[in-house]
Amino acid sequence: MGRRSLLLLLLAFLTPGAATPVPPALRALSSLHLSTSFRSRPAVDMKYSIHYIQQKVDHFGFHTDKTFKQRYLIADKHWKEDGGSILFYTGNEGDIIWFCNNTGFMWDVAEELKAMLVFAEHRYYGESLPFGANSFKDSRHLNFLTTEQALADFAKLIKYLKRTIPGARNQPVIALGGSYGGMLAAWFRMKYPHLVVGALASSAPIWQFENMVPCGVFMKIVTTDFRKSGPNCSESIRRSWDAISRLTEKGTGLHWLSEALHLCTPLTESQDVQRLKDWISETWVNLAMVDYPYESNFLQPLPAWPIKVVCQYLKNPNVSDTWLLQNIFQALNVYYNYSGQARCLNISETATSSLGALGWSYQTCTEMVMPFCSNGIDDMFEPHSWNFKEFSDDCFKQWGVKPRPSWIPTMYGGKNISSHTNIIFSNGEIDPWSGGGVTKDITDTLLAIVIPEGAHHLDLRANNAFDPVTVLLARSLEVRHMKQWIKDFYASLRKMH
Amino acid sequence: MGRRSLLLLLLAFLTPGAATPVPPALRALSSLHLSTSFRSRPAVDMKYSIHYIQQKVDHFGFHTDKTFKQRYLIADKHWKEDGGSILFYTGNEGDIIWFCNNTGFMWDVAEELKAMLVFAEHRYYGESLPFGANSFKDSRHLNFLTTEQALADFAKLIKYLKRTIPGARNQPVIALGGSYGGMLAAWFRMKYPHLVVGALASSAPIWQFENMVPCGVFMKIVTTDFRKSGPNCSESIRRSWDAISRLTEKGTGLHWLSEALHLCTPLTESQDVQRLKDWISETWVNLAMVDYPYESNFLQPLPAWPIKVVCQYLKNPNVSDTWLLQNIFQALNVYYNYSGQARCLNISETATSSLGALGWSYQTCTEMVMPFCSNGIDDMFEPHSWNFKEFSDDCFKQWGVKPRPSWIPTMYGGKNISSHTNIIFSNGEIDPWSGGGVTKDITDTLLAIVIPEGAHHLDLRANNAFDPVTVLLARSLEVRHMKQWIKDFYASLRKMH
Numbered sequence: 001m002g003r004r005s006l007l008l009l010l011l012a013f014l015t016p017g018a019a020t021p022v023p024p025a026l027r028a029l030s031s032l033h034l035s036t037s038f039r040s041r042p043a044v045d046m047k048y049s050i051h052y053i054q055q056k057v058d059h060f061g062f063h064t065d066k067t068f069k070q071r072y073l074i075a076d077k078h079w080k081e082d083g084g085s086i087l088f089y090t091g092n093e094g095d096i097i098w099f100c101n102n103t104g105f106m107w108d109v110a111e112e113l114k115a116m117l118v119f120a121e122h123r124y125y126g127e128s129l130p131f132g133a134n135s136f137k138d139s140r141h142l143n144f145l146t147t148e149q150a151l152a153d154f155a156k157l158i159k160y161l162k163r164t165i166p167g168a169r170n171q172p173v174i175a176l177g178g179s180y181g182g183m184l185a186a187w188f189r190m191k192y193p194h195l196v197v198g199a200l201a202s203s204a205p206i207w208q209f210e211n212m213v214p215c216g217v218f219m220k221i222v223t224t225d226f227r228k229s230g231p232n233c234s235e236s237i238r239r240s241w242d243a244i245s246r247l248t249e250k251g252t253g254l255h256w257l258s259e260a261l262h263l264c265t266p267l268t269e270s271q272d273v274q275r276l277k278d279w280i281s282e283t284w285v286n287l288a289m290v291d292y293p294y295e296s297n298f299l300q301p302l303p304a305w306p307i308k309v310v311c312q313y314l315k316n317p318n319v320s321d322t323w324l325l326q327n328i329f330q331a332l333n334v335y336y337n338y339s340g341q342a343r344c345l346n347i348s349e350t351a352t353s354s355l356g357a358l359g360w361s362y363q364t365c366t367e368m369v370m371p372f373c374s375n376g377i378d379d380m381f382e383p384h385s386w387n388f389k390e391f392s393d394d395c396f397k398q399w400g401v402k403p404r405p406s407w408i409p410t411m412y413g414g415k416n417i418s419s420h421t422n423i424i425f426s427n428g429e430i431d432p433w434s435g436g437g438v439t440k441d442i443t444d445t446l447l448a449i450v451i452p453e454g455a456h457h458l459d460l461r462a463n464n465a466f467d468p469v470t471v472l473l474a475r476s477l478e479v480r481h482m483k484q485w486i487k488d489f490y491a492s493l494r495k496m497h
Numbered sequence: 498m499g500r501r502s503l504l505l506l507l508l509a510f511l512t513p514g515a516a517t518p519v520p521p522a523l524r525a526l527s528s529l530h531l532s533t534s535f536r537s538r539p540a541v542d543m544k545y546s547i548h549y550i551q552q553k554v555d556h557f558g559f560h561t562d563k564t565f566k567q568r569y570l571i572a573d574k575h576w577k578e579d580g581g582s583i584l585f586y587t588g589n590e591g592d593i594i595w596f597c598n599n600t601g602f603m604w605d606v607a608e609e610l611k612a613m614l615v616f617a618e619h620r621y622y623g624e625s626l627p628f629g630a631n632s633f634k635d636s637r638h639l640n641f642l643t644t645e646q647a648l649a650d651f652a653k654l655i656k657y658l659k660r661t662i663p664g665a666r667n668q669p670v671i672a673l674g675g676s677y678g679g680m681l682a683a684w685f686r687m688k689y690p691h692l693v694v695g696a697l698a699s700s701a702p703i704w705q706f707e708n709m710v711p712c713g714v715f716m717k718i719v720t721t722d723f724r725k726s727g728p729n730c731s732e733s734i735r736r737s738w739d740a741i742s743r744l745t746e747k748g749t750g751l752h753w754l755s756e757a758l759h760l761c762t763p764l765t766e767s768q769d770v771q772r773l774k775d776w777i778s779e780t781w782v783n784l785a786m787v788d789y790p791y792e793s794n795f796l797q798p799l800p801a802w803p804i805k806v807v808c809q810y811l812k813n814p815n816v817s818d819t820w821l822l823q824n825i826f827q828a829l830n831v832y833y834n835y836s837g838q839a840r841c842l843n844i845s846e847t848a849t850s851s852l853g854a855l856g857w858s859y860q861t862c863t864e865m866v867m868p869f870c871s872n873g874i875d876d877m878f879e880p881h882s883w884n885f886k887e888f889s890d891d892c893f894k895q896w897g898v899k900p901r902p903s904w905i906p907t908m909y910g911g912k913n914i915s916s917h918t919n920i921i922f923s924n925g926e927i928d929p930w931s932g933g934g935v936t937k938d939i940t941d942t943l944l945a946i947v948i949p950e951g952a953h954h955l956d957l958r959a960n961n962a963f964d965p966v967t968v969l970l971a972r973s974l975e976v977r978h979m980k981q982w983i984k985d986f987y988a989s990l991r992k993m994h
Binding site for chain 1: 559636641643653688689901910911914916918
């Protein structure tokens with residue numbers, strides 16, 4: 001129960017804006033993120049035009065010939081027909097405009113690569129809904145929400161662009177994506193190497209699947225981030241769980257805690273305790289993902305190196321339970337109230353559910369089965385084992401489908417991917433998702449870049465004066481390889497003619 | 498009408514035993530082929546065991562979790578755990594036992610490669626029917642008959658074999674196939690390079706699709722075979738069409754022709770004329786496919802170099818229409834009555850329809866859209882243009898589906914496949930399917946082998962004393978490459994440990 005919800009949280013927040021519907025609190029967060037993010041559009045000239053393409057609902061079956069409108073964005077200010085390139089963002093589980101605005105790297109390198117930028121929305125997210133409002137109605141309508149269908153959409157879109165945009169036909173296309181979008185970029189290069197000359201897969205945990213990495217690696221990295229960001233910081237958090245349990249065992253505990261944490265809606269039932277813990281855990285996880293070196297507004301408006309700021313409140317684990325929880329409140333407040341505008345903290349608001357949230361929850365219940373666990377020893381969380389049976393039963397209850405945990409490794413090769421070429425896997429070392437990522441070179445064309453100070457796909461974000469030198473190096477290496485792929489493409493084109 | 502049926506014939510006979518239901522005559526042929534083929538099991542020790550694996554009906558959707566039994570054969574007499582290999586036949590559109598018995602090459606090389614032989618049946622063929630007797634009922638039941646689903650079956654089967662057969666886990670698997678099965682072998686290596694170290698794709702016309710080769714190339718090769726096999730041979734056939742038309746314009750023509758050709762059922766209506774022409778055309782096409790250098794029994798019991806024998810009756814095109822048609826009968830009789838047992842020739846028998854036939858007809862109406870045409874100038878056939886609209890309408894009428902001619906090139910790369918590795922494309926130069934095949938090396942690991950005297954996948958057939966030296970060379974080259982793939986596999990395995 002509570003166990004599952006924690007795990008789902010992790011799954012859900014592969015990229016922000018895509019929360020799972022359990023527990024409801026996250027939906028609120030999720031929609032909040034979306035709205036704040038839209039406001040945070042950078043000052044640089046990021047002008048795009050919006051387009052739609054008719055896609056088959058089912059690329060892999062002919063019983064239905066239905067189509068739907070897939071949305072994509074194009075920015076061609078710096079595109080050159082002569083010697084140019086096409087950078088293709090393989091959209092992930094959310095509104096494509098949001099990803100477009102949060103992938104400043106592509107905008108920053110467009111001129112140097114004479115590149116047209118294309119951002120393709122993932123089916124079942126944003127406006128690209130195969131069955132409109134009914135898309136999430138039941139497993140019959142959701143049946144076409146898979147990575148294979150999404151990649152096929154991308155393939156058809158690229159073919160279409162090459163056919164219809166004068167000058168695009170003989171240009172190299174490079175796939176780029178972050179997080180789940182990074183997985184898609186890598187898988188796209190693996191499955192459609194005739195359509196993209198290479199892929200930049202940033203923070204793409206392609207190995208966070210069955211039997212590939214220990215299920216505890218994610219929470220261990222989150223813990224390391226906190227341990228390194230301040231003395232006793234992770235230890236304070238580790239002790240907080242029992243403190244919460246002890247406090248809430250007493251009659252007035254729920255009330256006291258609701259006050260201490262400034263919760264908008266007081267805790268009333270004992271099952272609220274698990275929801276509270278899940279919500280707090282999720283906060284630490286999110287902080288680990290967005291521990292950026294500068295003030296940012298990705299999931300929330302946050303100070304530079306937010307975990308360091310959080311840890312200033314968590315220096316002393318050897319205090320009373322009430323004191324510890326008051327410190328925890330201060331820490332949470334950094335995340336939820338950096339702007340100083342919040343009047344209370346909300347763990348249970350059931351806002352309009354984001355479609356993205358529904359879609360991702362379904363995907364984790366079908367193909368994207370990522371095992372997570374914690375043990376409270378190597379990490380600062382309460383012990384939660386990975387229970388596939390329980391997970392599967394919950395999925396069936398919620399969506400009427402059964403997860404197939406071995407499918408993604410069968411389809412995309414698992415750890416045995418060395419026959420592919422031209423993929424860069426970039427990872428931030430402090431990003432918990434790096435635990436499931438490719439962090440060592442596999443061959444001389446399947447490269448890993450590790451950014452020691454990097455959080456979740458930091459390299460895909462716009463240049464910033466406070467960027468650590470390691471991310472600058474990573475980006476310049478990425479550009480160098482992309483240029484090489486482009487050069488190789490034109491060389492082989494010349495050889496053919 | 499007639500136009501379409503000719504084209505469909507070609508489509509249908511990619512491999513024998515899989516005729517399209519239009520025109521009915523072919524079903525008879527098709528079932529005949531199957532039964533004679535079963536009798537033709539070679540004398541060499543080709544013992545296999547029969548197995549079944551539960552496969553998901555839909556690998557690419559989660560709405561249904563239904564499974565079906567896929568059949569596969571295993572022969573492990575020469576398999577060695579130590580340093581061995583697995584040769585995996587990617588079954589095509591027919592009963593897997595028939596393919597097993599007609600792929601002597603694998604049996605001949607098993608000992609040398611210490612190989613386990615696996616023959617996997619293609620879904621919707623033989624016994625591997627996802628919905629049993631209802632599998633071909635309508636487009637809803639046929640929805641899962643695609644190359645992608647078939648490749649996914651193969652992938653799951655390989656993972657299953659490696660998991661369950663002791664000693665198989667760390668062995669290299671090589672995909673082999675002929676004709677459509679050869680396409681599947683090549684595509685399997687392209688899409689699942691983590692599961693097979695290489696592929697031998699024999700007579701695999703992976704380019705016989707939209708905009709890749711001229712639609713007339715197939716009939717041109719058939720014609721060349723006849724032109725080179727005897728003086729005036731192709732010219733006699735070219736003139737026969739008008740002779741038939743002239744003869745059947747007269748009142749008694751149909752009757753006379755029925756007698757002259759010893760047809761079991763006399764021609765009665767004018768539309769029978771087109772059916773007759775289609776049936777004769779198909780005979781010449783089949784002869785071109787099975788123009789083997791020795792007596793064989795693949796589609797029919799036939800003499801060595803059957804086209805040469807046929808052409809002995811077609812030396813003189815400058816004869817009267819009746820004389821010409823009597824000669825045509827003698828020629829047809831070589832194909833249909835080499836055994837001397839036939840009492841008449843049958844163009845319209847509507848025997849029990851072969852499931853394989855139905856399946857292949859559906860496949861050509863969905864993914865496997867191969868344009869064919871003839872012009873009567875570069876070939877000896879009546880002019881037939883490729884009319885996609887008409888083809889598509891007929892498909893919709895027959896199956897309720899619309900063909901997607903650009904899908905296979907989008908999915909499998911069309912001519913742009915140079916980033917893949919370890920595929921041998923072998924082609925017989927006299928095989929009409931070589932026109933859509935890869936006949937030139939693409940890179941130093943994407944190799945083409947052309948066998949000048951080779952008909953349809955001659956190299957996959959068992960060794961024969963009358964094999965021309967070119968096919969012996971081809972086979973030895975194929976074995977050399979397979980050995981290298983196996984060696985490379987074990988070398989990289991050692992490096993990992």
